[in-house]
């Protein structure tokens with residue numbers, strides 16, 4: 001992806017940053033990190049631990065990547081990408097197409113996975129490439145002198161990114177590697193680790209699907225508001241918006257509903273296999289979207305009445321009482337009134 005051949009993504013008021021790829025580094029088997037800087041050396045918009053950026057690639061691909069460097073750094077963003085052969089193409093496009101000295105459009109940082117400032121102790125639990133947001137959190141907690149422990153699960157040391165950067169934390173007992181040789185049952189006993197949370201402890205976890213399930217199950221008894229997670233791949237949605245014939249047969253009972261625009265009273269029908277975002281767009285009501293998988297929060301909208309079936313991976317229980325993500329959420333009531 002050479003700088004002079006980059007597409008100009010429609011900015012659409014997003015205020016995209018055009019950043020120079022200053023360094024690409026091999027971090028672990030299949031994982032590269034990308035250091036992005038302002039071409040003129042200007043300071044970048046500030047971010048806090050857990051934030052991500054949207055990266056715009058050739059062919060109209062947009063993918064979200066967590067920032068992994070220390071949040072006090074204003075001169076660079078560092079993302080790490082695992083090449084996923086079975087993925088939707090974003091990681092392959094980055095690994096194969098992005099080179100040092102390219103300029104790449106990215107969004108300013110957004111954060112749906114922020115550290116709770118009131119936590120007395122923090123447990124960070126990373127599975128594989130899920131280390132990226134948790135690494136930024138470890139940096140932040142180090143700076144603040146916070147009480148934390150980081151557990152990093154990987155196949156072996158060759159598959160653990162940023163290992164060298166963590167040597168000091170490992171020596172001090174802050175970081176614990178758990179290598180399973182590719183057999184999850186031989187790795188960290190997550191249920192045991194999370195069995196007895198001390199008061200004021202908050203948990204943050206990120207990793208692949210099986211790991212996320214194991215963490216969610218093991219922390220199900222933790223107090224409300226103390227467990228935080230970020231998916232980097234959406235779990236299977238309850239409703240497919242592009243169903244196969246078999247899925248259509250299986251989902252025949254799913255009903256459509258309508259959304260009402262509060263400011264104008266306009267009613268818009270949402271079909272059984274259509275997202276609210278698509279229905280709004282068809283009706284000429286522009287909603288900004290990015291991941292279209294309930295992962296990034298770009299399409300978040302406040303709702304005023306109706307019952308929502310949330311299917312996103314980012315909103316907290318409290319946020320869900322007021323907001324929905326229009327790319328994946330649906331209504332179980334006949335009408336949903338949106339604060340638009």
Ligand code: FES
Pocket residue numbers: 288289290291292293294295296297298299300312325326327328
């Ligand atoms: S577009 Fe990312 S959550 Fe809807």
